[in-house]
Amino acid sequence: MTGGAEQSLFEAPPMGEQERMVEAILFASAEPVTVAELAGRMPHGCDPAEALAYLRKRYEGRGVTLARVGDAWAFRTAPDLGHLMRKETVEQRKLSRAAIETLAIVAYHQPVTRAEIEEIRGVAVSRGTIDQLLELDWIRLGRRRMTPGRPVTFVVTEQFLDHFGLESARDLPGLKELRAAGLLDNRPLPGSMRDGPEEDESPSGQSELFED
Amino acid sequence: MTGGAEQSLFEAPPMGEQERMVEAILFASAEPVTVAELAGRMPHGCDPAEALAYLRKRYEGRGVTLARVGDAWAFRTAPDLGHLMRKETVEQRKLSRAAIETLAIVAYHQPVTRAEIEEIRGVAVSRGTIDQLLELDWIRLGRRRMTPGRPVTFVVTEQFLDHFGLESARDLPGLKELRAAGLLDNRPLPGSMRDGPEEDESPSGQSELFED
Amino acid sequence: MAEDTDEWTLPERLSPADRLAAEALIVDVDGFEGPLDLLLTLGRTQKVDLRRVSVLQLAEQYLTFVQRAQALRIELAADYLVMAAWLAFLKSRLLLPPDPTDEGPSAEELAAHLAFQLERLAAMREAAASLMARDQLGRDFFARGLPEDVTRARKVTYSATLLDLMRAYARIRTKDEFRPFVMDRDHVFTMEQALDRMRGLIGYAGDWADLTSFLPEGWGATPMRRRSSTAAHFAAVLELVKRGQIVLRQGETFAPIQIKRRDG
Numbered sequence: 157m158t159g160g161a162e163q164s165l166f167e168a169p170p171m172g173e174q175e176r177m178v179e180a181i182l183f184a185s186a187e188p189v190t191v192a193e194l195a196g197r198m199p200h201g202c203d204p205a206e207a208l209a210y211l212r213k214r215y216e217g218r219g220v221t222l223a224r225v226g227d228a229w230a231f232r233t234a235p236d237l238g239h240l241m242r243k244e245t246v247e248q249r250k251l252s253r254a255a256i257e258t259l260a261i262v263a264y265h266q267p268v269t270r271a272e273i274e275e276i277r278g279v280a281v282s283r284g285t286i287d288q289l290l291e292l293d294w295i296r297l298g299r300r301r302m303t304p305g306r307p308v309t310f311v312v313t314e315q316f317l318d319h320f321g322l323e324s325a326r327d328l329p330g331l332k333e334l335r336a337a338g339l340l341d342n343r344p345l346p347g348s349m350r351d352g353p354e355e356d357e358s359p360s361g362q363s364e365l366f367e368d
Numbered sequence: 369m370t371g372g373a374e375q376s377l378f379e380a381p382p383m384g385e386q387e388r389m390v391e392a393i394l395f396a397s398a399e400p401v402t403v404a405e406l407a408g409r410m411p412h413g414c415d416p417a418e419a420l421a422y423l424r425k426r427y428e429g430r431g432v433t434l435a436r437v438g439d440a441w442a443f444r445t446a447p448d449l450g451h452l453m454r455k456e457t458v459e460q461r462k463l464s465r466a467a468i469e470t471l472a473i474v475a476y477h478q479p480v481t482r483a484e485i486e487e488i489r490g491v492a493v494s495r496g497t498i499d500q501l502l503e504l505d506w507i508r509l510g511r512r513r514m515t516p517g518r519p520v521t522f523v524v525t526e527q528f529l530d531h532f533g534l535e536s537a538r539d540l541p542g543l544k545e546l547r548a549a550g551l552l553d554n555r556p557l558p559g560s561m562r563d564g565p566e567e568d569e570s571p572s573g574q575s576e577l578f579e580d
Numbered sequence: 581m582a583e584d585t586d587e588w589t590l591p592e593r594l595s596p597a598d599r600l601a602a603e604a605l606i607v608d609v610d611g612f613e614g615p616l617d618l619l620l621t622l623g624r625t626q627k628v629d630l631r632r633v634s635v636l637q638l639a640e641q642y643l644t645f646v647q648r649a650q651a652l653r654i655e656l657a658a659d660y661l662v663m664a665a666w667l668a669f670l671k672s673r674l675l676l677p678p679d680p681t682d683e684g685p686s687a688e689e690l691a692a693h694l695a696f697q698l699e700r701l702a703a704m705r706e707a708a709a710s711l712m713a714r715d716q717l718g719r720d721f722f723a724r725g726l727p728e729d730v731t732r733a734r735k736v737t738y739s740a741t742l743l744d745l746m747r748a749y750a751r752i753r754t755k756d757e758f759r760p761f762v763m764d765r766d767h768v769f770t771m772e773q774a775l776d777r778m779r780g781l782i783g784y785a786g787d788w789a790d791l792t793s794f795l796p797e798g799w800g801a802t803p804m805r806r807r808s809s810t811a812a813h814f815a816a817v818l819e820l821v822k823r824g825q826i827v828l829r830q831g832e833t834f835a836p837i838q839i840k841r842r843d844g
Contacts, residue, residue, distance in 0.1 A: 490616025
């Protein structure tokens with residue numbers, strides 16, 4: 157390689173390009189970035205401080221601004237628009253096992269009464285579980301069952317379908333389809349092989365414990 | 369309150385302001401935000417779609433660009449600057465060849481049943497393949513096919529579009545050519561009754577999705 | 581079907597190069613994802629547009645492959661053999677003049693469908709490749725690294741995925757099929773049971789008698805039941821000795837254990 161070619165290799169990109177680079181790095185970084193760090197990530201010969209100055213100017217008065225945090229830089233929402241950001245702070249929590257099981261039963265068996273849910277789960281359903289699902293707007297009351305006592309039934313809501321990306325509750329896969337998708341094999345419970353597809357390779361039940 | 373006062377209360381902010389608001393909201397979120405959600409968070413009377421059009425123009429060629437993902441929008445760094453972002457690169461889960469092919473078949477043939485995937489690949493879909501794609505949130509359940517057995521179908525998700533930088537499933541590479549060549553047709557084996565009579569009521573292949 | 585079997589033994593019209601290729605394929609049999617994948621690879625060796633691939637030639641190549649594999653005693657999965665049978669049938673139909681009384685699709689239609697399947701699979705592979713070659717989120721382009729949470733208007737949302745839901749349902753619905761890890765009582769004789777029995781029986785053990793003769797009826801039939809009842813009764817006997825109700829003796833190691841009521 158000749159000296160001339162090397163020279164051009166190290167020539168810094170035009171300032172417009174450098175500005176784009178700083179913009180992208182600051183945008184994607186999870187933390188404010190220092191000038192030194194910018195220089196380390198940009199091609200040789202760049203001047204991140206100058207690029208930052210241009211970028212800062214460009215974002216003046218926009219919805220986001222370039223803010224200095226200590227000796228580092230980050231994009232921040234313009235202070236006057238903070239009120240738009242309230243929705244961003246939601247705390248995600250995993251649904252409890254009781255709740256997800258109850259929800260699954262409602263989805264697969266709707267309309268379903270509380271007694272039926274308990275029968276399928278084999279355990280009492282706490283008041284709070286149903287309340288939580290009602291509050292989440294994932295289940296709602298359906299028609300009363302025309303049986304003695306006229307118990308209320310539960311069905312899933314539009315919000316439920318929306319959350320789980322379903323077009324209708326009928327689109328939920330059946331047991332066979334769950335099995336075909338490998339969803340029934342993920343719990344290595346003792347004795348769970350009995351009906352599993354790998355029947356042939358695993359002895360069933362615990363009787364073999366006592367066999368010779 | 370008089371009609372006039374109400375009028376002024378509901379007067380939308382100027383378009384420049386709306387553009388700033390959309391910019392701030394999209395910058396603050398890592399996930400794509402739908403137009404409906406934008407409208408819900410902006411003052412009454414705003415037109416986020418128009419603001420988005422202006423904003424998109426403004427960011428053309430910048431280090432960060434406005435990307436459309438289905439009905440939603442998100443800021444993303446320009447792909448040509450990916451090399452600067454090595455620090456942010458997330459370890460991609462290695463997908464098996466079977467999973468990649470299955471993903472492509474779902475994308476190009478959606479809504480597609482498991483049996484159709486198997487027919488196209490000429491081999492059974494191994495356990496875990498669909499599971500993996502569901503877990504990545506790249507495919508989800510579509511409507512059940514109205515054929516005997518009412519099999520579940522699979523379609524691709526917004527996350528899929530977002531991940532591969534597609535505005536919609538219509539923008540899949542080579543889609544038009546494949547369709548023109550008849551390679552997306554659901555063509556049954558001659559003489560087989562399998563898909564015969566219900567052909568008329570069931571949309572075959574991805575036609576319904578991509579029909580104009 | 582006589583013609584079919586003849587077809588298998590017809591001299592192969594394969595060039596030496598094809599033969600070598602077929603042999604290379606055999607070594608590689610595990611690398612194929614089923615017969616269609618193999619056929620696609622074979623079709624590509626014809627170096628023509630897949631739409632103009634010679635299905636007859638393809639069938640021959642495939643059948644040669646299967647024969648070689650069998651000669652080399654390579655275990656082929658059933659679907660490879662099903663495909664071989666179907667291709668042998670198709671080949672015979674392609675070679676013979678069409679039978680006007682024959683119903684159903686013609687050999688040409690079947691051949692065209694096979695060519696279509698190959699072309700479609702090839703197209704999907706290309707589509708998959710161009711999909712994966714696209715710029716990808718988190719690799720080539722990036723989302724906001726520092727999503728902002730400006731005001732702490734704490735709102736708890738509960739999340740669950742469809743997969744969680746389906747797994748939960750699968751868990752419930754297969755619960756009945758699980759057997760909790762408990763002893764199978766049908767084949768277990770407990771010490772309490774043995775003690776109850778022995779209490780009633782020791783009255784008759786005035787003389788030395790083998791412990792095995794006290795085992796309940798029907799418990800000597802299977803090894804499992806025999807072992808369980810023997811162990812239970814032995815433990816029960818030890819308990820009775822401890823209480824001073826019986827005495828027990830054994831001539832030597834592994835000799836039968838004998839018991840007798842303790843008089844007085």
